[in-house]
Amino acid sequence: MSAAILAGLTGAALVGLGLYGLLTDPHPLRKILAFNILGSGVFLLFGIIARKGAAAGFAADPVPQAMVITGIVVAFSATALAVTLLLRLFQETRRATLEPDAPAKTPDAGVDG
């Protein structure tokens, strides 16, 4: 099994792992992390497409690679915006939840001291 196929399979597994985290973890920051793992799995799938496109003396097709570089930068800007939105939500409500019908303010006593 070549390094490229192995990386492609890793990418496929990362998409699965990231999707699981995105679906099941209730904390928005953890969802953002999981979404980034999902995204990097998709990037790795681009990596195997690039590697299989090796031709004309290049070790890998440059077009998918350039797309991944653009993608990493765009993923970072989206992450930064999402994290800032989340911090602002926390600043306004003292909570960070996506639950629509949660109480407006959780009592601060006890568990989270």
Place this chain on the structure above:
Amino acid sequence: MSVIQALDIGLALLVLAVAGWTIAAREAFASVVGYVAYGLLLSLVWVRLFAVDVALTEAAIGSGVTGVLLISAVVRLRKTEAPAAAERPGVVLRALAAALCTVVAAALAAVVLLMPDPGATLAPEAGQHLGELGVGNPITAVLIAYRSFDTMLEKVVLILAVIGVWSLASDGNWGGVAGPRRGARPEGALAFLAQLLPPLGIVVAIHIVWVGANEPGGAFQGGAILAAMALIVLMARLTEAPEIRRRWLRLALIAGPAVFLVVGIAGFAIPGSFLAYPAGWAKPLILLIEAFMTLSIAATLPMLVIGPPDRPPS
């Protein structure tokens, strides 16, 4: 099985294990630390795919700058972890989600295994015009020449993200300062490193931008290193970020896409289409665009990391 194959398999297992840790870790802080390690391991996988440009970008932006952003966020959100844990879905729902994710991963794995070899490629087309462009790195050629429209719009996305982040400031702080305050007496290892590293980092960054024409590297990677230098100086509290109302800051943020757009519009006049470079002028124009793009990336990334201004302008 050769040694290199064994290393590849070990690396793949390590990447998956660290990703699993990032998803499953009980504490969000541990999860973020896992994510930073994951990004660095992933850049090794990119090296094994012979994609050194991507590996550099992943290490600098995907792992480094994102890591700083997430670590400062997770510390501020620590109190929200316990209430969130109570909202965790039940076992049945999680099992269903796991089944769905396994199906998705298996389908993608099947696509990987069934992919034709050699696959479709644009490499010959990308290599054909390198001589006319005067660049040797085909990825730089794709980014700044063949698909330059994508790259320009991506710079616009960065600016939109900055506008989005800034617009979350409260009214009183508009125009003010974001990020760590200047320390009264910076000391310790971080302050020492923040004085020692930036001169070296600036040289390395300029080198990476310059060799990006022919070797792995370029404006993204160099700009990210410059941004990292700015961030370490800010985190060591040697200085404060500029007020966001400063005109020079705003000019630095938009310089990259603005120069790109001007060159693109000039393309209407001389070669006759948007973003076309006149014959013989490609290389100097590419260098001009890359220089201003590096400046903009170096200004944008730290502004995105430190967030909206949290104190009013002086």
